Amino acid sequence: MSDDSAPERDAAGRFVKPHTPDPDTPGNDSTHPAAQAIFGWVSHPRTPALLLAAVIALTLILVMMDGLVAGPGEVGFDTLTGFHALVGFATILAVAFAAWPLGALLRRSPDYYGDTDTVPGDTAEHVEGGQ
Amino acid sequence: MSALFTAVNPGFLLLLTGLIGGLLPVKPLRQGLMILAPVLGIIMLTQAPRDLDLATGQALGLELVLYRVDSLNFLFGLAFLVAAFLHAIYALHNDDRMHDGAAMFYAGTAVSASFAGDLVSLFIFWELTAVASVFLVLRARTRAAYNAGMRYLVVQVLSGVLFLDGIAYVYKKTGSLDLSAFGSLDAPGAKYILLAVAIKAAFPLLHNWVQDAYPKATVVGGVVLSAFTTKLAVLMLARLYPGLDMLVWIGVLMAVFPIFFAILEDDLRRVLAYGLNSQIGFMVCAVGLGDLSTRLGQMALNAAAAHAFVHIIFSSLLFMSIGAVLYRTGTAKASKLGGLYRRMPFTALFGLVGAAAIAAVPMFSGYVAMSQITSTVAQAGPVMAWLGLVFASAGVWVHSGLKVPYTAFFGRDRGHRVAEAPFNMLLAMGIAAAISILAGLPVASGFGYGWLYSLLPFPDHAAGFRPYSAGQVIAQLQLLVAGIAAFMLLRRFGLYPGERAGTVLDTDWIYRRLAYNLAVWAHAVSEKAGPAILAAFGAVSARAYDRIEAAFSPRGVLSRGPLTGGMAIWTAALLGFALLLAFITVN
Numbered sequence: 062m063s064d065d066s067a068p069e070r071d072a073a074g075r076f077v078k079p080h081t082p083d084p085d086t087p088g089n090d091s092t093h094p095a096a097q098a099i100f101g102w103v104s105h106p107r108t109p110a111l112l113l114a115a116v117i118a119l120t121l122i123l124v125m126m127d128g129l130v131a132g133p134g135e136v137g138f139d140t141l142t143g144f145h146a147l148v149g150f151a152t153i154l155a156v157a158f159a160a161w162p163l164g165a166l167l168r169r170s171p172d173y174y175g176d177t178d179t180v181p182g183d184t185a186e187h188v189e190g191g192q
Numbered sequence: 193m194s195a196l197f198t199a200v201n202p203g204f205l206l207l208l209t210g211l212i213g214g215l216l217p218v219k220p221l222r223q224g225l226m227i228l229a230p231v232l233g234i235i236m237l238t239q240a241p242r243d244l245d246l247a248t249g250q251a252l253g254l255e256l257v258l259y260r261v262d263s264l265n266f267l268f269g270l271a272f273l274v275a276a277f278l279h280a281i282y283a284l285h286n287d288d289r290m291h292d293g294a295a296m297f298y299a300g301t302a303v304s305a306s307f308a309g310d311l312v313s314l315f316i317f318w319e320l321t322a323v324a325s326v327f328l329v330l331r332a333r334t335r336a337a338y339n340a341g342m343r344y345l346v347v348q349v350l351s352g353v354l355f356l357d358g359i360a361y362v363y364k365k366t367g368s369l370d371l372s373a374f375g376s377l378d379a380p381g382a383k384y385i386l387l388a389v390a391i392k393a394a395f396p397l398l399h400n401w402v403q404d405a406y407p408k409a410t411v412v413g414g415v416v417l418s419a420f421t422t423k424l425a426v427l428m429l430a431r432l433y434p435g436l437d438m439l440v441w442i443g444v445l446m447a448v449f450p451i452f453f454a455i456l457e458d459d460l461r462r463v464l465a466y467g468l469n470s471q472i473g474f475m476v477c478a479v480g481l482g483d484l485s486t487r488l489g490q491m492a493l494n495a496a497a498a499h500a501f502v503h504i505i506f507s508s509l510l511f512m513s514i515g516a517v518l519y520r521t522g523t524a525k526a527s528k529l530g531g532l533y534r535r536m537p538f539t540a541l542f543g544l545v546g547a548a549a550i551a552a553v554p555m556f557s558g559y560v561a562m563s564q565i566t567s568t569v570a571q572a573g574p575v576m577a578w579l580g581l582v583f584a585s586a587g588v589w590v591h592s593g594l595k596v597p598y599t600a601f602f603g604r605d606r607g608h609r610v611a612e613a614p615f616n617m618l619l620a621m622g623i624a625a626a627i628s629i630l631a632g633l634p635v636a637s638g639f640g641y642g643w644l645y646s647l648l649p650f651p652d653h654a655a656g657f658r659p660y661s662a663g664q665v666i667a668q669l670q671l672l673v674a675g676i677a678a679f680m681l682l683r684r685f686g687l688y689p690g691e692r693a694g695t696v697l698d699t700d701w702i703y704r705r706l707a708y709n710l711a712v713w714a715h716a717v718s719e720k721a722g723p724a725i726l727a728a729f730g731a732v733s734a735r736a737y738d739r740i741e742a743a744f745s746p747r748g749v750l751s752r753g754p755l756t757g758g759m760a761i762w763t764a765a766l767l768g769f770a771l772l773l774a775f776i777t778v779n
Contacts, residue, residue, distance in 0.1 A: 091534070091535065091609045092534040092535065093534065093535055093536065093537050093538075093612050095537045095538065096533060096534045096535070096537040099533075099537045099538075099540075099541060100533045100534075100537055100540065103533060103602060104534075109680075109684075112680070113677070113680045113681070113684065116673060116676050116677045116680060117677050119673050120670070120673045120674045120677050123666055123669050123670045123673060123674075124670065126666050127666055127667075127670065130662045130663055130666055134663075135566070135567060135570035135571070135578065136570050136575050136578055136579075137575075139667070143670065144667075144670075145582075145666075145667040145668070145670035145671040145674075146670035146671070146673070146674035147674070148582055148583065148586060148671060149586045149589070149670060149671035149672060149673070149674035149675040149678070150674040150675065150677065150678045151678075152583050152586035152587060152590075152675065153586060153589075153590050153675045153678035153679055153682070154678050154682070156451055156452065156455055156587055156590055157455070157590075157678075157682050157687060157688050157689060158687075159452055160452070160455045160456055160689040161689055163452055163456060164456050164689055164692070164696075167456065167696050167697045167698075168456060168692065168694040168695070168696055168697075169694060169695045169696075169697060170694060170695065171458075171693050171694055171695055172695075173694075173695040173697075174695060174704055174705070175335075175336075176336035176339075176340075176408070176695070177336070178334040178335055178336050179334065179336050179337075179407070179408055179459070180334070180518075180522050180523065181331075181332035181333070181334065181337065181408070181409065181410045181411055181413075181518070182331070182332055182333035182334070182410070183286055183288065183291070183331070183332070183410045183411050183412065183519070184411060184518060184519050184520075184522050185519050185520050185522075185610075186522055188285065188286055188287075188519075
């Protein structure tokens with residue numbers, strides 16, 4: 062019987078931390094080989110902050126371009142500088158804020174209708190006999 | 193041979209393939225047929241001459257037009273055939289002949305209905321879509337799917353019954369079964385048929401069969417269902433009710449309200465079903481402006497047809513990507529998914545293409561269609577309708593463009609250590625993604641949006657529309673990029689409503705809970721109080737009978753004495769007076 066729980070030691074015999082694969086690092090065993098090439102940048106710690114800064118900067122650039130490339134507009138008031146940016150920003154805020162009271166009003170337990178068995182019979186577990 | 197080739201509705205080929213496929217146990221042969229039939233159907237369709245009755249028949253003394261191609265149904269039929277081809281590839285990993293057969297038969301009914309040239313032929317295929325498609329729900333083999341399938345069937349058959357009522361009314365009043373525009377809702381049968389089409393198009397308050405059944409279907413079935421029924425209904429609206437004013441506001445409402453439900457939903461296939469509802473709203477709104485006697489009306493019909501075509505492809509793509517996630521992980525719940533870009537990067541990539549297309553990101557197919565709709569509504573419709581559609585565009589972006597890919601592929605890793613989707617699924621998604629990109633490229637001639645516009649019902653008007661003007665592109669990019677900024681800021685400050693498991697109530701609550709509980713209550717009352725109520729009713733009835741008999745029978749009080757005689761004399765006198773009065777008045 063092998064001892065799976067035996068502590069790991071280095072060449073000098075010192076105890077070392079056991080190696081556990083980090084699921085957040087693309088390229089480890091459970092990660093698809095193409096994930097690093099396509100989405101490797103996503104898992105970088107600075108990505109969220111950089112992405113947010115880039116998106117805000119791009120919004121401002123587009124609003125400024127709106128002033129430079131003044132089109133005829135479609136309904137009149139849409140020629141106001143930054144109109145579409147305002148609508149896009151405000152809509153998502155409105156939808157998100159409306160979701161809080163609506164969720165409290167309309168959300169019930171998952172088995173409210175007794176529909177707990179919603180996994181269809183043609184998933185990999187059924188078709189291939191599990192992963 | 194060539195004449196025979198062009199005289200057969202391609203839908204019939206799919207129907208035959210579906211029937212054979214349902215019986216054929218040899219998987220490679222069956223699946224080969226499933227792929228070949230739509231390809232052959234596309235070739236047949238491209239060879240068919242336009243505006244001619246290519247196949248006719250007779251039944252019960254009625255002249256039926258079984259195959260007629262024109263500039264409107266060509267595009268819908270083509271999209272259905274392409275979708276059937278993609279779905280056949282997507283299903284290759286699965287060895288289920290009943291499912292394969294039902295999926296192809298369902299596609300065949302939709303294609304056949306698209307090319308039907310009279311109301312009766314259309315009705316037959318209309319009903320068959322319901323019968324064939326329910327198997328895609330039932331084959332999920334869960335109790336929830338069975339119940340949803342039964343509800344789905346009831347709703348679809350109700351639509352068919354209303355359609356039949358309308359046809360009977362039309363035929364009785366006009367003696368014609370032509371499939372032509374009604375002109376107004378006062379035309380015989382127009383209201384019945386509109387209600388039938390409204391159910392299939394999932395109009396507000398009649399919509400919930402989509403969100404009920406599609407997410408409970410099989411993995412492949414959800415994809416197949418997303419393509420056909422609702423778009424067939426849009427074709428029928430464009431055929432029978434172009435320019436009907438009320439459709440503008442129904443379309444706007446339809447585009448806007450699903451956004452609020454989609455943001456709450458945990459099941460990503462339900463989110464996509466709400467997204468589908470919203471997209472149909474854009475098409476319905478355009479059909480409402482499609483007055484064929486005006487240039488703008490023709491452009492509106494162009495826009496509806498273009499949007500239907502691209503939506504059939506990118507909606508399939510989105511359902512395919514979430515279907516692949518469901519296939520591998522066994523769940524489509526946002527609260528149980530996240531971080532799958534590491535395990536399923538190609539599925540994530542194709543899902544992002546679908547999300548970009550549905551959100552009308554420039555360079556993707558959704559943009560070249562949606563910009564046509566908003567532009568036409570701005571020119572020909574009320575300003576509030578235009579504003580509603582712009583709001584809906586941003587709303588679609590948040591739920592189908594951002595929420596679906598973010599929660600499935602980029603949110604917190606939930607520990608699913610799964611393989612990438614099977615190759616056939618990736619291939620189908622890859623082709624759908626390629627079409628969603630190529631049809632949106634800024635190329636006015638040849639492949640690009642110019643190709644799509646050349647297929648529209650009024651190609652000359654379409655050629656004059658420029659979706660890639662600097663003003664339009666900047667406006668759309670502003671809407672989308674500012675939307676991303678809002679989404680990211682809300683997430684960063686914890687103000688975005690998180691993904692929570694739960695059932696979100698919709699109009700189906702009325703029949704699934706309220707009506708059901710009322711029925712249960714009535715049953716319980718009748719069980720407990722039934723004998724006492726019956727006894728009380730019997731006693732009251734017996735007493736009433738005794739009283740009536742005592743008063744009115746030949747032995748009763750009213751038959752005796754001078755009062756009866758007096759009443760008879762007075763009755764006769766009043767009757768004589770009335771007759772005299774009538775005689776005098778008439779003369």
